[in-house]
Amino acid sequence: MKNYHVIVLVLVIVFGGILLFLSFKDSETLNAEITVKKKAEFGQATADSIKNSIDHISREVNWATPTLEGVPEKPLPLTRSIPIWVKNNEEIDLLDPSSPQIRPPLDNGWAFKYGASVGRDDLLTLDEDNDGFTTLEEFEGGQTNPSDADSHPPYASKMTLSEIKEDTYSLIFRTGDNPDGEFGVREEATRYEADPARVPPRRKSHFLKMNTEFGTHPGHEDRYSIKSFEKKTKPGGAGGIPTPAHILTIADKKGEEFQLEYKSPKIWPTFYAVIDFQLPGNESTIGPLKVGESFELDLEPGVKYEVVNLEGTLENGVKLRKTGPDGASTSDISISAGKKNG
Template identity: 25%
Template sequence: QPGTFRHKPASPPGKAVDLTHAAEKLQQSPQWTFSGRSGLFVPEKYFIGADGLPATLKTSQVHPPVPNEWLEEYGLPIADADVLDQDPDRDGFTNLDEWQGHTNPTDQNSHPDYVTKLTVASASMEPFHFMFSSRTEDTFGINTIDYTQPTQFLTVGDTIGGTRFKIIKFTPKSELNQYGTSLDVSELLLEHEDTKEQLTLVKEKVATSPQSVVTFTYSWPAGKSPQQFQVRKDQEFSLKPNEEIKYKLIDVQPAKAVIVNTQKPNEPIEIGFGAP
């Protein structure tokens, strides 16, 4: 009838399931979203960063410290949160290892040196009890490091009293200090009469005893539990899978161990302590 006002039907209440779904979405971590070059106003890939703000591959580094360009160069899945831990060529090295080693993560024959996966877990340093303290022509003065015993005057071929170590070689050496003064750093090479272990005494310096032991951690291949093994000073060891290469522990110091590839004895390799 004229003048009659009709009420508009009320909108139905929101479904509880829709509200629940929306709440779940808000609780989820931001997801990286990529777009191709299909639109005029979307010229490059973009994603939503961890801070919830839009970003592009040109303005944000997705997986620090590895550059986005490096990941894209090798076709690695930059959208995967664990891409740096992946090993696409199955050579036992992660993508992060390969980037650090300047190698190709998609080529099984291109990878870092296996020794890069070696760290020191612990070390027991023991000083050798005797020191090469003086020299007069072919006679060498040997003292205990605490100078509590009389000096032994020995020549090549003699055994140091109180040990099983014999002097087998003398090598004269010198070096300049920071003031340009020549210092005598001559060496005596000792050999254990039973085990044939060798030890070098540098004039007026305390040597590390062959009894010193280092526990190494070897974390190759990626994805497997790290292996630990002990090595005594001057002992040789090898690393899988290249067990034909022999390494030798030549020194143990408070912050590192020093090894050499026995095929390259003049190129020491310093191995630091791993993360606790």
């Protein structure tokens, strides 16, 4: 049997040797050609050429982006577009704070951010998300999202003070000039009540000795007592006769004292605020409420508004303190007088 495998192995070795020899010869020729070409194309490197090359590589490159025609000194980004609005043949960049407002007083950037329809003439009065607040109210009330019903200004911005009602209480020192006798003191009260709107003045006279407690008006029961009496007169009576100007010193339950001058009433007014809530679809009348009383809105469960200041005039308004799950607001809310919706 012939040794074919030996013959094949010998042929492979011979053929491989020939290929190796040829490749070695070709590489020498190629290297020689490259060396010749390098010398021919670039010549001999010099110190100046090396320095020039280093300076060229190290130079600062200032990239200048193209500018947008019609918008001076406004670089045109290569990675995003610039929103442009054309009004009266003027190109307005919506993201440039210095650009004129398309729908004053709305900020162009705010309108673009929330996709407000700046092309609509009725944009300011529009309520696109049906939350009861117009686009203008959303912008002026905290720049909330006019397309999201859950994003809106505080509900207090929809409250106006429509009326001030008054409950007066007074004490009048009417009779008495003997510290060992009795003093006539009269209570007078005009009360505000929801039904009827007013009740006739309420009066009650008391004949009191020193240190006797008295008071019948609601909220004032047994609140006062006489502590001292000072007999005085003042000029100005008929025929030059002095008139009584006696002084009663009265103390309340807290021990605080005040003086009643003869026939000169001391009046304590109590004011009540009537507030209109003007959110479309949820209109209501709140009150009357006096200082210290509070109310809630159905739209804000768990949130209370307490009356903390009420000076008795529509011009001065009323101040509310909002208290929610996180506690009281850091600043009081001022509610001013205004017209009802519609």
